[in-house]
Amino acid sequence: MDSITIIAMVSIIIAGLTTALGCMFPALSEGKSVAAALSAIAQQPDAAPTITRTLFVGLAMIESTAIYSFVVTGGIF
Amino acid sequence: MKLSPDQTIFWAHGFFNINLTLVTTWGLMLLLVLVSAIITRKLKSDMQISRWQSMLEIVVTGINSEIKGVGLNNPQLYIGFIGTLFLFIATANVLIVFPWYQPPTGSLSTTAALAISVFIAVPFFGIKQKGVLAYLKSYLQPTFIMLPFNLISELSRTLALAIRLFGNIMSGGMIVAILLSITPFIFPIVMKALGLLIGMVQAYIFSILATVYIAAAVQVPKKSDNTNSVTN
Numbered sequence: 001m002d003s004i005t006i007i008a009m010v011s012i013i014i015a016g017l018t019t020a021l022g023c024m025f026p027a028l029s030e031g032k033s034v035a036a037a038l039s040a041i042a043q044q045p046d047a048a049p050t051i052t053r054t055l056f057v058g059l060a061m062i063e064s065t066a067i068y069s070f071v072v073t074g075g076i077f
Numbered sequence: 078m079k080l081s082p083d084q085t086i087f088w089a090h091g092f093f094n095i096n097l098t099l100v101t102t103w104g105l106m107l108l109l110v111l112v113s114a115i116i117t118r119k120l121k122s123d124m125q126i127s128r129w130q131s132m133l134e135i136v137v138t139g140i141n142s143e144i145k146g147v148g149l150n151n152p153q154l155y156i157g158f159i160g161t162l163f164l165f166i167a168t169a170n171v172l173i174v175f176p177w178y179q180p181p182t183g184s185l186s187t188t189a190a191l192a193i194s195v196f197i198a199v200p201f202f203g204i205k206q207k208g209v210l211a212y213l214k215s216y217l218q219p220t221f222i223m224l225p226f227n228l229i230s231e232l233s234r235t236l237a238l239a240i241r242l243f244g245n246i247m248s249g250g251m252i253v254a255i256l257l258s259i260t261p262f263i264f265p266i267v268m269k270a271l272g273l274l275i276g277m278v279q280a281y282i283f284s285i286l287a288t289v290y291i292a293a294a295v296q297v298p299k300k301s302d303n304t305n306s307v308t309n
Binding site for chain 1: 146233236241286
């Protein structure tokens with residue numbers, strides 16, 4: 001194997017790892033925040049609009065870490 | 078398989094080319110402007126208003142109350158920008174119910190343009206409300222050590238805005254295209270319906286994030302507790 005092949009192989013493996021880890025942990029944390037928001041809405045249904053809006057903003061913030069790893073994956077792939 | 082509407086090129090001359098993204102975007106703008114112009118040509122304030130005026134009033138008051146909920150107390154200053162963003166993205170994403178329509182938000186150039194307009198609008202509204210010095214001083218909050226991090230967050234959130242919308246819409250189209258080759262019978266329709274939901278949620282997220290960024294830029298420092306409770 002010449003060095004170009006090794007570099008291509010390693011970058012494909014790293015791209016897969018980046019996507020795997022970068023999807024796994026944001027998914028876990030998004031699940032946690034949605035669960036917390038659901039229990040908060042169940043306790044206080046009156047505050048549902050505020051909680052939902054805050055939840056969406058927070059989800060977008062968490063999701064941006066996954067987006068960063070997606071961008072990096074696209075960059076190295 | 079054409080993944081992006083950028084790849085369908087109608088006319089090209091050197092650096093400039095007219096692709097499907099541009100054509101669809103101008104068509105959408107024309108549609109939105111024409112529909113609004115036709116509806117608002119005969120506005121009434123009677124007891125009996127037309128159905129279309131009622132629909133527009135629901136949309137406008139809904140956007141106003143959402144903006145006010147984030148902490149901007151004069152929504153009429155901002156609805157021109159934020160409401161346009163929401164209506165454009167929502168229309169662009171909902172029209173995928175029509176066959177052969179490719180949403181322009183599935184192209185990175187459209188979403189980058191929208192994100193850059195947010196990137197410009199945030200200092201614009203901040204300077205308009207607080208003045209140049211007070212706005213620039215907000216980059217030194219809480220201490221001057223945070224200046225590079227504030228600048229980086231300004232750039233990275235613009236990037237995240239663009240990539241989030243692009244990635245969600247593009248992946249929706251790609252899933253349907255892949256499913257068409259594997260199980261072309263029912264499942265693409267289900268995913269298309271999910272794409273409608275994702276499109277509306279992404280339009281909401283894009284505009285609510287733009288609102289939060291503008292609210293963070295125009296807030297008066299003494300009332301920072303109010304907005305922080307929303308963003309955190």
